[in-house]
Amino acid sequence: xxxxxxxxxxxxxxxxxxxxxxxxxxxxxxxxxxxxxxxxxxxxxxxxxxxxxxxxxxxxxxxxxxxxxxxxxxxxxxxxxx
Amino acid sequence: xxxxxxxxxxxxxxxxxxxxxxxxxxxxxxxxxxxxxxxxxxxxxxxxxxxxxxxxxxxxxxxxxxxxxxxxxxxxxxxxxx
Numbered sequence: 097x098x099x100x101x102x103x104x105x106x107x108x109x110x111x112x113x114x115x116x117x118x119x120x121x122x123x124x125x126x127x128x129x130x131x132x133x134x135x136x137x138x139x140x141x142x143x144x145x146x147x148x149x150x151x152x153x154x155x156x157x158x159x160x161x162x163x164x165x166x167x168x169x170x171x172x173x174x175x176x177x178x
Numbered sequence: 179x180x181x182x183x184x185x186x187x188x189x190x191x192x193x194x195x196x197x198x199x200x201x202x203x204x205x206x207x208x209x210x211x212x213x214x215x216x217x218x219x220x221x222x223x224x225x226x227x228x229x230x231x232x233x234x235x236x237x238x239x240x241x242x243x244x245x246x247x248x249x250x251x252x253x254x255x256x257x258x259x260x
Contacts, residue, residue: 101183101185101244103185103209103210103213104210105210105211127240128185128186128187128212128213128240129187129212130210130211130213131185131210131213131242145255148255148257149257152257152259153259154259155258155259155260156259157258157259158209158210158256158257158258158259159255159256160209160210160213160255161256161257162183162250162251162254163250163253163254164244164246164247164250165246165247168246168247169244171245172242172244173230173241173242174241174242175231175234175239175240175241175243176234176237176239176240176241177234177235177236177237177238177239177240178237
């Protein structure tokens with residue numbers, strides 16, 4: 097399993113919604129309006145990068161797929177409003 | 179030095195702009211409308227978490243501060259429109 101963070105700017109609203117649906121389907125959770133995270137296996141990771149490529153339509157679109165160690169993820173700081 | 183990714187949802191436009199200015203000042207670069215990344219030293223990392231706390235004003239506000247290894251950062255996949 098690998099821990100991934102997917103961070104994106106997708107200009108088109110419909111494409112952005114479709115991408116988030118795909119990220120949910122792959123098993124990731126939303127951590128911000130345009131960012132998801134979760135643990136996925138290597139096959140799903142390949143699927144993820146292939147799927148993400150399909151949503152890059154304009155020159156303003158960008159998707160970052162970052163993998164990180166589980167300890168780094170567990171040490172993250174989450175600041176939330178009460 | 180530590181590599182950080184800062185991902186945020188800040189409801190208030192003015193607060194969100196002020197936060198991004200602070201993140202630029204600390205030496206981070208914007209990787210998405212509401213996400214920054216960069217290498218900072220341990221003192222700046224303490225400043226970062228203290229500064230971020232100031233921008234949490236509403237229950238919908240959230241900031242994730244994730245540290246990761248430089249190799250994980252270098253292995254990230256960036257998909258960009260042409």
